[in-house]
Amino acid sequence: MALVRSVFYIVCCMVLIGCGGGGGGLSDGGTTPDPTPEPIKINLSLSDSKVSNGNPLEVTAIVTQGGVPVATKLVTFTLDKSDIAIFDKGISSVATDSAGKAVVTLLAGNKADGGTIVATTDTGESSETLAFNSAGDGNVIVGPQIDEIAIFANTLQLASSGAQEIALTVIAKNNKNILIPGADISFSSDSGELLISKDDNEVPSSITNDKGQATAILSTQNNPKNRTITVTASNGSISDEINIFVVGTTVQFSGSSSLAFNDDSTYIINVLDSDSEGVYGAQVSLSLANDPATGAANLSFPSTVTTNEEGQAFIQVTGVTGGTNTIIASAMGATASKAISVQADSFVFTGFNNGDGVAVNPSNGNVTPPDVLLSDTATVTLSWNRSGTPVANGTRVDFSTTRGTLSSSSGVINNGQVSTTLTSNDAGKAIVTFTGSDGNIQLSNQLAFEFVAETVDRLIAQASPNSIGPDGQTSTISVVARDPNGNLVKNKTIVFSLSDTTGGQISPAEAITDSKGSASTVFKSSTGSAQNNITITATVKDQPSIIDTVNLTVADRELFIAIGTGNEIEDNETSYTKRFVAFVTDADSNPVKNQKLTVSSVPDAYYKGRWLPLYDGDEFIRWVTAGEIGTHTPDEHNRDTALYLTSQPPTRCLNEDINLNGILDPGEDTNNSGTLTPGNVISSLATVSVENDNTTQVEAVTDNEGKVVIELVYAQSFGGWVDINLIVSGKVGGTESIAKTTYTLPNSAQDINSEDISPPTASIGMSGPFGEHNSCNGWQ
CATH class of the missing domain: 2.60.40.10 (Immunoglobulins)
Structure with missing residues (x-):
């Protein structure tokens, strides 16, 4: 019986297996496939069609499947051009939120162009490609982030x-x-x-x-x-x-201070750059300071004029109605003025003879007085007419000059003319003034020319820098020519010759000295040389016995020094502190720490003049340094700029200590003050790295960044009136590296920007610390 039960059990199991395990119910014995899933779709949109610096684009991708938002799906956005736009904060991949949305922001790139963007999911689905434009005005950060x-x-x-x-x-x-x-x-x-x-x-x-x-x-x-x-x-x-x-650009305006009714006269306008070279093609704007309708003189002249190759412009001014007025000449950010009275008198220069066979009539247009040699005597002639007729014989005219010696301080009219002669022992620009008085009539006129030294007694040559690297680096070789009395010698041809086995070159081979007695050439290096093994000789062409030499070294410099500063100045009670920074690097641009440096400050030049207020109409602008002021005194109720600005800029005079030894040597006391001018105006020269404090030279040691902070302290009264050379040098292995910057000692803005506060001065009145007369040859 047990056997029968077992066989029955086995048969039942086989029947169940044949029926598919009981899961099919009333089916025909086959299988039903799963339904096909809906595709994932991406809908891409842009907030605008153009991205710019002020209009970033919002790019939105919405991911759905069967119309249902898909969350946590990674979407990556891709640009076809990386230079027209960038992703904000570098984010270009975003997971969708519960609404299936992923959003990124596009910022403008550096290139203006059109481009496309596409969105792709992490399972490979892509959106349609959308096009947009970029203004290319983005501020794209390239490289590492800085703060x-x-x-x-x-x-x-x-x-x-x-x-x-x-x-x-x-x-x-x-x-x-x-x-x-x-x-x-x-x-x-x-x-x-x-x-x-x-x-x-x-x-x-x-x-x-x-x-x-x-x-x-x-x-x-x-x-x-x-x-x-x-x-x-x-x-x-x-x-x-x-x-x-x-x-450095200045405008100079010269001519007669008076005009006769319906008479005209030639006036000369000079536009000069910082090297006192004429500016060609400068447009000079001319205007009257006062409206003739208020009773001021009416003057006729062109509204604009353009300078010639020598930086000069000549204008004809006609006196239309009586009275006084001022012509303002403005060009290249500089302004000058000329006060003119219109009356029955004509007071003009009609003759100039340089004593060397050249005579001109300055009243004719486009005529400039020739230079006068120190060995010659100049003759200046003026004509004075009233209503077209010479004034009475015996009418007195006074003479003065900013340079040289007049044969007399006054003269009298003879047949409508008066003349004087003058000579000079020192070279430079001279301004001769004739002043006439006849009853209530006061007239004046000025004529400018230059006395020129003619014999060179010594040349002083310098190289800057005197050690340069190979492969085309340059050094400027400058010479200054002086006569036996220390005068700067103009118009001398200097011949430069080179002794060098390394293949270096100089150019030009000849140069002519300017009014500062200066001429220069440039040496361009080739390969390296031994220490001081390159010699450049400067020779006066017509005086071959007058020479000077400089030596140069061409080598791979082991130190590179850069000097810098910022806009800030520390304003103390009576002094200013100006900070500089010097950076020292090696040939691979790595900072050199613990490098010993020598820091020195040497005066380069000083200025003579006075402080004047500058106005724009009735609005005070600031105090400015200017040259010797003219005879016209501004009306308290007429604060026009022209009445306050002189036609002469501050006079720049070179440091008298030519050889920089701090000793008053023969021929150096140009202004006859008995001391070196300007002297050492820096009261304290200090560096943060080393505990020392001096006025001319200190030691310094670079920090871990290869940096040294330098502090210059000087009296406030020197601000605006002295140029200094700040020099930083260091040696490695016997090779010296040097850097220099020339800097005009500044004033703090608060000391010159208020009309109620006078700028700092060292004396009574508004004169500069070295006098105000426009000559370097006198202490006034």
């Missing part, structure tokens, strides 16, 4: 002549003050020219090096206009800026 930028300049003043360049240095740090290499710094300026150089590996200097520094060079090559250049350094939204002041 702080500081920009420095080796000087804040740029000579308008274009002969100078300013080295700009940017330091990039993160929020932990760690220097950041590889950051791309964007340099920009609102005028001038910026140069970004490249190293041997074609890496631009705008990329920060291993010490976190990026560099650029600023110049003003074809624009001598006085102005402020704002330079900005930026990386993304991080930026810093510095103001560079283009200075």
